[in-house]
Structure formats: structure tokens, C-alpha cells
Amino acid sequence: DAGITQSPRHKVTETGTPVTLRCHQTENHRYMYWYRQDPGHGLRLIHYSYGVKDTDKGEVSDGYSVSRSKTEDFLLTLESATSSQTSVYFCAISADPTEAFFGQGTRLTVV
Amino acid sequence: QKEVEQNSGPLSVPEGAIASLNCTYSDRGSQSFFWYRQYSGKSPELIMFIYSNGDKEDGRFTAQLNKASQYVSLLIRDSQPSDSATYLCAVCRGGQFYFGTGTSLTVIP
Numbered sequence: 001d002a003g004i005t006q007s008p009r010h011k012v013t014e015t016g017t018p019v020t021l022r023c024h025q026t027e028n029h030r031y032m033y034w035y036r037q038d039p040g041h042g043l044r045l046i047h048y049s050y051g052v053k054d055t056d057k058g059e060v061s062d063g064y065s066v067s068r069s070k071t072e073d074f075l076l077t078l079e080s081a082t083s084s085q086t087s088v089y090f091c092a093i094s095a096d097p098t099e100a101f102f103g104q105g106t107r108l109t110v111v
Numbered sequence: 112q113k114e115v116e117q118n119s120g121p122l123s124v125p126e127g128a129i130a131s132l133n134c135t136y137s138d139r140g141s142q143s144f145f146w147y148r149q150y151s152g153k154s155p156e157l158i159m160f161i162y163s164n165g166d167k168e169d170g171r172f173t174a175q176l177n178k179a180s181q182y183v184s185l186l187i188r189d190s191q192p193s194d195s196a197t198y199l200c201a202v203c204r205g206g207q208f209y210f211g212t213g214t215s216l217t218v219i220p
Contacts, residue, residue, distance in 0.1 A: 042212035
């Protein structure tokens with residue numbers, strides 16, 4: 001998976017709790033992305049980063065925040081998890097950007 | 112209007128046949144174009160990218176790009192059962208990648 005590690009791989013959490021997902025890369029790529037994937041919607045961009053401390057919103061950013069304090073780490077935080085945020089979350093990295101490479105995914109269930 | 116549109120399928124082809132997957136995109140500013148394969152329960156895997164009009168071949172895969180028609184296609188020759196997966200079309204514009212919802216392909220032995 002091109003030197004990308006997501007953690008945790010699976011998580012069950014309760015409604016209203018904060019949750020943080022981590023993406024770690026060893027490729028030194030400039031761009032990092034967080035997507036969610038839901039049936040019928042495909043991959044939708046939540047937030048992305050084009051450098052340390054440089055982030056921007058994607059298509060479905062409400063209820064999510066991100067941070068990138070180091071090149072290798074990109075954190076996604078659900079400030080107060082809701083059932084609508086139950087999804088599979090993918091981190092991706094890209095160099096220029098050129099091709100994007102994906103991590104293994106995190107399956108999040110909010111109960 | 113969606114950034115990237117694909118027929119969801121399912122598309123079924125017999126083993127050894129050519130599978131043809133199609134995709135259209137809405138923004139003429141899109142700069143680069145990608146095909147990903149995703150097996151059930153797995154992450155998307157890049158199989159082809161194309162930046163210029165025309166065809167690009169890589170083994171059994173050929174990507175075709177027509178910027179005037181805003182159309183991208185993927186041909187899989189000599190389809191194998193292992194090619195059964197969902198194929199995602201993606202475009203890159205302004206540092207962001209936009210994905211279609213994917214086409215499900217089944218190759219029948």
C-alpha cells in the first residue's frame with residue numbers, strides 16, 4: 001500500500017464521542033487526503049492537505065476536522081460522532097499531485 | 112452535475128472477452144485521469160493513468176482519453192475472473208481527486 005498506514009483499522013464508537021483516525025506515510029509525499037466511501041456515493045473527499053499545516057475542505061467536510069503537524073501524519077477528527085458518519089474512511093497520498101495511492105481503510109461504526 | 116459519471120453496471124463478460132468501461136467528466140479544467148480497481152472490502156488500487164488525448168496501453172489494459180468529448184474509457188483485453196472487481200474512474204483538478212461511483216465488472220469463467 002505504498003507506505004501508507006491507517007489506524008485503527010476498525011472502530012466502534014458511541015454517538016456524541018470524538019474520534020480521531022490517523023494516516024501515516026513513509027513516502028514523503030506532499031499531498032494527503034481523507035475520503036469516505038459509502039454505497040451509492042463512491043469516494044467523497046472530506047479534507048485534504050498540500051503541506052504541513054496547509055489543509056482545505058472537500059465536498060463533505062461538515063463535522064470533520066483535520067491536522068497535519070508533520071509531513072508523514074494526517075489526522076482526521078470527528079468532533080462529535082453521529083450515525084451518519086458510519087462509513088469506510090480511506091487516506092490517500094500523492095506526490096505532485098500525480099497518482100493517488102490509498103491506505104487500507106478504516107471501518108468506523110457509530111452506534 | 113457530478114464531476115465524474117460512470118455506469119454502475121453490473122457489467123458481465125465471458126472469460127477471454129474484452130471488457131469496456133466508460134466514464135465522463137464535467138469540468139474541462141481536469142488535468143489528469145485515472146482508473147482504479149477495487150476488490151470487495153479492499154482499498155482502491157491504481158491500474159492506469161493518462162494525461163494526453165489518445166490511447167495508453169499497459170499489458171492487457173488500454174486507457175483512452177478524449178478531452179473534446181470529456182470521455183475516458185478503459186479496455187481490458189483477455190478478461191480473467193481475477194479482473195472481477197469495481198472499477199473507479201477519477202480525475203485530478205486543482206490538487207483534488209474526484210471519483211465516479213464505480214462500475215462493477217464480473218468476468219464469467
